[in-house]
Amino acid sequence: MTSPDSATNPRSSSGAPGGDAPLLATRALSKTFGGLKAVDAVDLELRQGEILGVIGPNGAGKTTLFSLIAGSIAPTSGEVQLRGWKVSGRPAYKLVRAGVVRTHQIVRPFPNLTVAENVTVGAIHGAGRAPGPARERAAEVLAFVDLADRARDLPGTLTLAGRKRLELARALAIVPEVLLLDEVVAGVNPAEAMRLAGLIRRIRDERGVSIVMIEHVMPAVMSLSDRIVVLDHGKKIAEGAPAEVAADPLVIEAYFGKGAGGARA
Amino acid sequence: MRALLGARAAIAFAVVVAALALLPVVLDLSPYDRNLLTLAFLMIAGSLAWNWMGGYLGQVSFGHAAMFGIGGFVAARLMMEPSPMPPLLAWLLGGVAAGVFSLGAHPTLRLRGPYFSIATIGVGEASRLVFTWWEDFTGGASGLSLPIDIALKARLYWWALGLAALVVIASFLLRRSAFGLQLLAIKADVDAAADVGVNATFSQDVVMVLSGAVVGLTGALYASFFAFIEPSDMFGFDRSIAFVLMSVIGGVGTILGPALGAIVFVLLRQFLLASYPQLYLGLYGVLLILIILFEPLGLTGLGLRALRAWQRRRPHGGAPRTVAAP
Numbered sequence: 001m002t003s004p005d006s007a008t009n010p011r012s013s014s015g016a017p018g019g020d021a022p023l024l025a026t027r028a029l030s031k032t033f034g035g036l037k038a039v040d041a042v043d044l045e046l047r048q049g050e051i052l053g054v055i056g057p058n059g060a061g062k063t064t065l066f067s068l069i070a071g072s073i074a075p076t077s078g079e080v081q082l083r084g085w086k087v088s089g090r091p092a093y094k095l096v097r098a099g100v101v102r103t104h105q106i107v108r109p110f111p112n113l114t115v116a117e118n119v120t121v122g123a124i125h126g127a128g129r130a131p132g133p134a135r136e137r138a139a140e141v142l143a144f145v146d147l148a149d150r151a152r153d154l155p156g157t158l159t160l161a162g163r164k165r166l167e168l169a170r171a172l173a174i175v176p177e178v179l180l181l182d183e184v185v186a187g188v189n190p191a192e193a194m195r196l197a198g199l200i201r202r203i204r205d206e207r208g209v210s211i212v213m214i215e216h217v218m219p220a221v222m223s224l225s226d227r228i229v230v231l232d233h234g235k236k237i238a239e240g241a242p243a244e245v246a247a248d249p250l251v252i253e254a255y256f257g258k259g260a261g262g263a264r265a
Numbered sequence: 266m267r268a269l270l271g272a273r274a275a276i277a278f279a280v281v282v283a284a285l286a287l288l289p290v291v292l293d294l295s296p297y298d299r300n301l302l303t304l305a306f307l308m309i310a311g312s313l314a315w316n317w318m319g320g321y322l323g324q325v326s327f328g329h330a331a332m333f334g335i336g337g338f339v340a341a342r343l344m345m346e347p348s349p350m351p352p353l354l355a356w357l358l359g360g361v362a363a364g365v366f367s368l369g370a371h372p373t374l375r376l377r378g379p380y381f382s383i384a385t386i387g388v389g390e391a392s393r394l395v396f397t398w399w400e401d402f403t404g405g406a407s408g409l410s411l412p413i414d415i416a417l418k419a420r421l422y423w424w425a426l427g428l429a430a431l432v433v434i435a436s437f438l439l440r441r442s443a444f445g446l447q448l449l450a451i452k453a454d455v456d457a458a459a460d461v462g463v464n465a466t467f468s469q470d471v472v473m474v475l476s477g478a479v480v481g482l483t484g485a486l487y488a489s490f491f492a493f494i495e496p497s498d499m500f501g502f503d504r505s506i507a508f509v510l511m512s513v514i515g516g517v518g519t520i521l522g523p524a525l526g527a528i529v530f531v532l533l534r535q536f537l538l539a540s541y542p543q544l545y546l547g548l549y550g551v552l553l554i555l556i557i558l559f560e561p562l563g564l565t566g567l568g569l570r571a572l573r574a575w576q577r578r579r580p581h582g583g584a585p586r587t588v589a590a591p
Contacts, residue, residue, distance in 0.1 A: 072456070093465070112452065
């Protein structure tokens, strides 16, 4: 669906061909701000159709990791690979066109465009440049996130949960292969959180989109993720199935401090 | 409903253009009125083209006099001896030259908001100084006289009307296109636009070239219309301010607004210059402040308010939930 066009084809860059390569991977990905190692030699892999959770205490480097993958900032060293082809160093809009799409922790709708227009901007790259198909695509995605009746409203009139669904719709309209979700469930009431979590599962199940999600709401990330990666001080300290990660002494220590892991063990 | 509204607007537009085209034939317009209308058509074209940058893209340029001047002087030189070109070709080449020149401002596109505006003042003023100094090309402070015959001068009314009509149609198409939607997204949040696949730098370059080329074309027709041009008028800072003012008076980002603003500007300028030449710029300043404080959408905003008030008074006049820019 989103076969990258010739300008953004990862094959045009150097790198080894990847028949069995994971959909998305980072290789020793690092980012240093001054003396601070925000992301420190992180390796992760996302397989086709997987939901990968990324958790960690505040300041662990989760959002920086997303910005590196999405091309919003360039890595200090290491690389990001899409199907085995190096894509790091490319501007964000090219990664979007190659199928890697992010949402933001703090939602950023275009306030001067209607809900439908917001989604149509995304659909321009998901459904081709003609405005007709883009509008149809936008309408379909808006119905999927249950915002069809608000299409003509401005985003400012939506609740926070509504704006989060709008942000999901805008990302989906691009027809992503990989969706990077930054705290979609956080900050809304429990009923809305359930609804958003259900939506994320349907995005994977019904649309076949592979997902990397940063999430603080533990029930959501534990139930949705196939695998979880834990970051602390920029380093990957654990990786595995949700139950394994939750029982890992290193993870408990990162969240609750030294001694807490020993007390549980 | 929306299509119907569009069709009605298109018919109204066609009727207005046809009426204006027939006006000099039907009525015996005085040269004064005819000149005023021609000038208004040119300013409508220029102000709408400025609005592609300032309104759609949200990059407020205070340097569009540079493109206006380049278009004017290139066309003027091409129409003069030793090898005078046909006017239409000279005008078009003037527009092309201005479009190419505006690409030189590419580095300023990294800036946004007031920083961009300040940089454009620099570009505009630098152009004015360079072209005033370059006497071989612009005639320096004494300017250039163009060989314009009476017949061409008379036809310029229709050329200017045609240009204004084309730019209105282009503005409408641009606003409705996928590309126009991307521009509005860039205006709102340039980083979020990149996150939905918009190549902001390229889009801004395209708009800058188009806007510069049309303003250059306007300058080229303006040069022929006055048959005499000088750098201080073509490249002057108040020329740049005029492009900003016209859109702001009428309503930035709309189509009707900059067109209305241009008409008001031309009439007001004529009146003020005749009656209160010393107050002329000061009054514009006051007007600008009042509009920005109380009605950021200018005349268009006032019109929309009146329309909504009128709809509220009617029992079944359901006001639209959102305001689409006209």
